[in-house]
Amino acid sequence: MWFLWIPVTLILIKVLNKFSNGKCYSDNVMSGQVVIVTGANSGIGYATALELAKRGARVIAACRDDDKGNKAVESIIKATKNKSIKYIHLDLSSLESVRKFVDTFKRTEAKLDVLINNAGASGMGKEKTADGIVRDMQVNHFGPFLLTLLLVPILKKSAPSRVINVSSILHKFGTIHKINEEGKYGYLQAFCNSKLCNVLFSNELARRLEGTGVDVNSLHPGQVNTCLYKSTAIEKLRSLILYTFFKSPLEGAQTSLYLAISEECDQITGKYFADCEESNMSLKAQDECLAKQLWSMSEELVKLKPDEMI
Numbered sequence: 001m002w003f004l005w006i007p008v009t010l011i012l013i014k015v016l017n018k019f020s021n022g023k024c025y026s027d028n029v030m031s032g033q034v035v036i037v038t039g040a041n042s043g044i045g046y047a048t049a050l051e052l053a054k055r056g057a058r059v060i061a062a063c064r065d066d067d068k069g070n071k072a073v074e075s076i077i078k079a080t081k082n083k084s085i086k087y088i089h090l091d092l093s094s095l096e097s098v099r100k101f102v103d104t105f106k107r108t109e110a111k112l113d114v115l116i117n118n119a120g121a122s123g124m125g126k127e128k129t130a131d132g133i134v135r136d137m138q139v140n141h142f143g144p145f146l147l148t149l150l151l152v153p154i155l156k157k158s159a160p161s162r163v164i165n166v167s168s169i170l171h172k173f174g175t176i177h178k179i180n181e182e183g184k185y186g187y188l189q190a191f192c193n194s195k196l197c198n199v200l201f202s203n204e205l206a207r208r209l210e211g212t213g214v215d216v217n218s219l220h221p222g223q224v225n226t227c228l229y230k231s232t233a234i235e236k237l238r239s240l241i242l243y244t245f246f247k248s249p250l251e252g253a254q255t256s257l258y259l260a261i262s263e264e265c266d267q268i269t270g271k272y273f274a275d276c277e278e279s280n281m282s283l284k285a286q287d288e289c290l291a292k293q294l295w296s297m298s299e300e301l302v303k304l305k306p307d308e309m310i
């Protein structure tokens with residue numbers, strides 16, 4: 001009979017986890033607000049887009065795969081009856097695609113209230129892209145860097161507005177040393193590096209946009225049961241372990257939603273959150289010199305034009 005304790009213990013862990021997860025309790029509606037969610041076709045991004053749509057926001061689902069992007073939009077419209085959900089193609093591993101996305105967005109939308117840099121990947125290959133940037137780094141940091149900077153003018157015009165960067169607690173193990181050297185880092189280390197970049201970028205952007213009404217924060221969503229883990233070695237044990245110990249995508253979306261919606265976050269900028277409350281970022285992530293160094297490297301690698309710099 002001892003083996004009965006295994007499912008009982010797993011259920012208890014699941015219940016305990018449910019109660020300890022942060023939740024966005026704000027009942028603010030988002031009608032009239034325009035929100036971009038990158039990677040809105042799956043995992044945390046889909047759950048975030050769905051919840052924002054339920055609250056009446058106009059959600060722009062920025063995804064790299066037309067089929068997946070369109071299906072996500074259809075499914076969100078069906079579930080929420082909110083018809084103002086739109087797909088625009090965005091492949092963060094291509095600087096040209098990022099520029100095209102911004103052109104299309106600016107042509108079709110008059111404002112931008114919230115930008116959620118959610119898309120992220122790991123283990124996409126250690127080679128460089130056509131832009132000469134290590135692929136995982138481009139998807140997780142350099143692409144979102146260019147996207148955000150190109151959207152800064154419209155974010156300023158739409159102020160008060162918010163930028164939310166989905167990082168990870170793993171930023172604590174990251175470095176920015178030689179991050180664009182091909183084959184220098186394994187997938188896990190490259191992921192940690194890119195997530196440190198998310199927090200450094202967030203903090204530096206918050207400093208540069210101080211007084212403009214554009215708030216910028218980063219977050220750790222928790223350990224969430226999503227496709228992110230499909231390409232890792234733990235795949236075989238996936239279902240049970242991930243279901244028991246990890247958050248669901250909706251639970252993982254709570255801190256993004258809190259930062260996008262909650263009135264408590266008005267004028268909060270340059271902070272790092274987890275479970276819907278401010279949390280400690282690593283000492284490295286707070287290093288202003290490092291953030292400036294990363295900023296210059298990013299401007300150069302994404303070939304930012306002088307009039308696009310801030």
Ligand SMILES: NC(=O)c1ccc[n+]([C@@H]2O[C@H](COP(=O)([O-])OP(=O)(O)OC[C@H]3O[C@@H](n4cnc5c(N)ncnc54)[C@H](OP(=O)(O)O)[C@@H]3O)[C@@H](O)[C@H]2O)c1
Pocket residue numbers: 038039040041042043044045062063064065068090091092093117118119120121139166167168169220221222223224225226227228229
């Ligand atoms: N899950 C966790 O435990 C966890 C923990 C810490 C941080 N995070 C962060 O949370 C964010 C969301 O991840 P998730 O867990 O929800 O994983 P996910 O389900 O794999 O979602 C990632 C999203 O990013 C998109 N994406 C990948 N490469 C892209 C590219 N080149 N251009 C545009 N979009 C691209 C994916 O599109 P496709 O479907 O086409 O691949 C997908 O929509 C990521 O930034 C991740 O680093 C997750």
